[in-house]
Amino acid sequence: MSLIWTSILMPVVGAALVAIASPRLSKWISLLATLGSLAALALFAFEFPAWNNGQHHPLEPGSAWLAAAGIRLSVGFDTVSLLLALLTAFLMPLCIIGSFTAVTERVREYYGWFLLLGASIILAFAARDAILFYVGYEFTLVPMTILIGVYGGTERRIAAVKMFVYTFLGSMFMLAAIIYVAWEQRVSSGAWSFDIDALTATAVRLPASAQYWLFASLMIGFAVKVPLFPLHTWLPLAHDQAPTAGSVILASAMLKLGTYGNYRFALPMAPAGGAELMVVVAVLSIIAIIYASLICWVQTDAKKLIAYSSVAHLGLCMLGLFALNPVGAEGAVFYMVNHGLSTGALFLCIGMFYERYHTKDTDVLGGLAKKMPVWASFMVLFTFASIGLPGLNGFIGEFLCLGGTFIAEHDGQSGYPGLLGPRFAVIAGLGLIMAAMYLLILLGKIVWGPLREPHHDAAHDHSTAHSSLPRDLSAREILVLTPLAIACIWLGVQPQPMLKAIEPCATRMLANYPDEVRRLKEREALAVSEDAVSPGVVSASTAGGVP
């Protein structure tokens, strides 16, 4: 069995074992299972031959699953999906260690579902078959709904149901689009196949108007997951209610399924649609940046603040992706990984003080640096990683996303004409200032300032509930945060290998865009010169800010 399947099935086997093991043993089993999964994936990455050519590995399709329908169990990674799968596998054991004290009831179910969540995310990243991807993509919802609905806060039911229904409805559009392309594929080749490459090859040959609708429905599915304004309202609630580890995986890995979906499906499959709709998506991304940043500013709930900051950050990531040039695409992919690291770490940090004080309200709690200096040091580091301080990981992606957007207008030189340009970069750049504002306000409240503790809990706390937790971080908690801190610094100082590895994938994804965008520009120039009433589609994108 291949290393990929090992890394997917290891957590599944772990989940099965957890179901029959004792609660005390279950956390160790799940830790072992996730470490095994990470080790398998790391081994695979070590031997990965396709780091620098943008190809998938392994290339050969897997065995048939539902042979009649052409669905195959085929898995394989290219650099981008491998990086995201590695991110997921890297975070899983950390989340499990981080949950040791946080989860005290229904422990076995917790770890069982958590392992299944990890497995399904890795499956979605690894899938080379669209249906297999869909299975992984959708199955993540089940464990996540249970993690939120059972282990969450006071509004956990509403949060879980809203997340489930919202994302499920979104993915219906995506599934419809995939089936439609598969149908076209069957019409042209005579046999069913859901192989992503085959589907892509079919889809790019579709007429432009079909691609337009194809792109739109894929985009709706993935936009809910990203989430893109105005489809984001399920996220803050889900984050607010989810247990810490659930939030970490939700923000770091699950949301990346949305951006990854754009990278893998929407953009390469429907270049004509992407070219026409990119201004719309870019405008929504920019609105997401500004809108979410402003809301962050007045948030008093630390977790909701980070949740909204994810909306803003991923807005920038989407903007970079839709700059449709290698710089923006590289930045976006880099940002996917690094947003996962820094935001996941921030959620872990917040979870750590939540376990001690049972509040995330920044009006009640504050000045923790005095009491928890070690925690405060980590918190400051991850906050600055999230702000995008150069030298830490967040900067690379942010800078390239913005830079890619800025130069997207500039034609002919880079080989990738675009429609976005400096105006988009300037507005999105305001998000940089606002990110510093809301994150430093958060720091100023909970880390710095005079010590403020919730009174009713403080007395209670020391006597009974969590006497097991020390005042500052325990060795276990430091063990959780240290790998993340190292990753944040390392990727900030040495992004070069990763950038080099992403580059061929980025150009591969964008293969059809230069021509499409040029065609679009010509058509628009024609429409302008004839001063004719242009058809609805074109005028819509013209209205979106195209010169």
Added chain:
Amino acid sequence: MSAEFTIPQAVVAPELAWIGWALLLPLLSAALCAVCAAARLPGKLPAFITVLALAASFVIVVRAYNAYTGPVQVPIFEWMSFAWGDGRFQQFTAPCALYIDSLTLFWMLFVTGLGTLIALYASEYMETEKGAGYARFFFGISIFLFAMGSLVMGDNLVMLYLGWEGVGLASYLLIGFDYQRPAAVAAAKKAFIMNRIGDLGLALGIFMLWANYGTLQYSQLFQAMNAGGQTVVDWDISLIPFLLMLGAFGKSAQFPLFTWLPDAMEGPTPVSALIHAATMVTAGVFLIARMYPFFALHPDALATVAWIGGGTALLAATIGMAQYDIKRVFAYSTISQLGYMFLGLGVGTTFGACYHTFTHAFFKALLFLTAGAIMHGFAGQLDLRKLSGLRHIPGWRLVSWTMFIGCLWLAAFPYTAAFFSKDAILLKALTSSRWDFVFLGWMGLFTAALTAYYTFRVWFRVCCGPVHFEPAADGHHGDAAHDAHDAHDAHNAHGHGNPPKAKAAHGFHPHAPKWAISTVLFLLAVGTIAAGFPAYNEAFAHGVNWAQQMIAGSSAAAGAQVVAHAAEGSGDHHTVLGMEAHTGLLVVGATASIGGILVAAWLHLMSRASADALRRALMGNVFTRWLPVCMERKWFFDEIYHGLFRLPLWLGSQVLHFGDKHFLDGVLVDGIARIPIAAGKLFRPLYGGALQGYAVSMVAGVALVLAWMAWVWLRGFE
């Protein structure tokens, strides 16, 4: 750019990689300080490590200076580089490498030199914080020196940006050093955010440069400028200088982004001296000097710099005149002096601007450190109304007289170093062919008089007159914790006019500085005086000005020439007030400086009562009241910014927050979600059961999608 100022082409010199240690050592020291903090080592080890590392990097810079023959490019490792084609615009290259020319060395010499001295000073100044806080402080200092090194020595604009934001981080951490005081936390936040506004301008400028020239490495950018600066792409390159300018104004606290610097004085005094006076705030000057050729891309770019600089100099001077906190006076004087530097850059003398940066770094660091010594000794007292006659107190003579030197230099007293460096700027302005530059020159002279006045207001108040002092009552500036036993009865301390002998009754004994602080003050005073030698060499020995030589060999060469003496017959015969330009400026400048000092002497030494009477008279009259009030309240800039930007944005955010929760989520999303639930209720008789709502919603969803697909199909995709 005209061809006569060709920027020398850099040579790639991998063998000079040892210079990289000047960057690496502070970083190592930061790591070691972090280890000290984690291990909670109680001793002075972090200070020892930091001073050693900084001194070593100073030595490295000196060695690099000795070995310097021409601009070099020193590759270290690949940082962010990738390519998707072979074309010039089909790659992004930002290696970790050094670009070393004489401008770099000029800056690094005083940055590392002053960094070492101030770290040594801080080893004593911060001793009350020994433990994790002490290590944290030196961690910040080390990070700062690393970032500043990257800013100055970086080979490309991305490395400059790394340093640019890195010094912002160090500044944030150090202003907020005393993190339990809300004022310090707020000041730190404000500094970082206001800097970020400028940083955005810088980032956009960088993108613009990249889009037009296809490179961010200085050597290639300068090559493009040498070749005439023509770009292949028809973009509006004239925006570049304005974007870069915005970054410079943020970092160097110029109008309109200056309000963070006075608040930054909440940080420990060595930080104010090093970061917020001598080095970090000069980064803006460095940026413009470094990118000077690009400021010719728009005819009004340099004029804008000149106007902003001259205006800020005057504005800050008026505010500085009315402050009572010694550190705040010095903070405004820093803004004002930085204004002069920008004025110099704007009117076209990079030499004047850079030389003034150099002299200013010394005397301003000296002034801040004397203020720090006073704070350290007097339990955090910095109010110049509550300190008097320090030079008569035993043990404070060194502080008083080094402060006197600093004040003379800041006041640009004739034949001090600052007098020459300021003259270079004003002379260029006054002899300009543009009337507005001449006007700015006279404005600068007026500002010089104000500067002399407020500088000596401090010195005459604090160091002269009858002996009298009150320790601060609170733990102001984080210094006073150890003095709490001294200051316990300070709240019932005597009033303003009590006889000096009364102090004994309170049992407060100011403790005079010990060896580290004294040594550093002495060395800095020597450095302050020595900073004038390049100018003396030129003025009296008819030699060359070393600073001018350094600038002339760099990217700022276009503004490095000095205004020629008429006697040397270069053909340009400039006059000031009918006299030969140099002589004229000597007379006018000396008059301004000495006049300001004399006014200060009258109001604050000989007849302090008349100063109070003047203030009372101004405040008593309805028509003049606005003047002192506005000056004391820094012309209400904080309030204006709050009302113009912060408050509307905050209100808007609240509205969005409410709308997001109650409209977008509450009405739209939940409303749509209710449709299938209502449908489920409709069909409940058919099925029954709890999960119906969701099942129906799924079915309805699928049906909707199918209907939509059918519709698309039927329309035939058109």
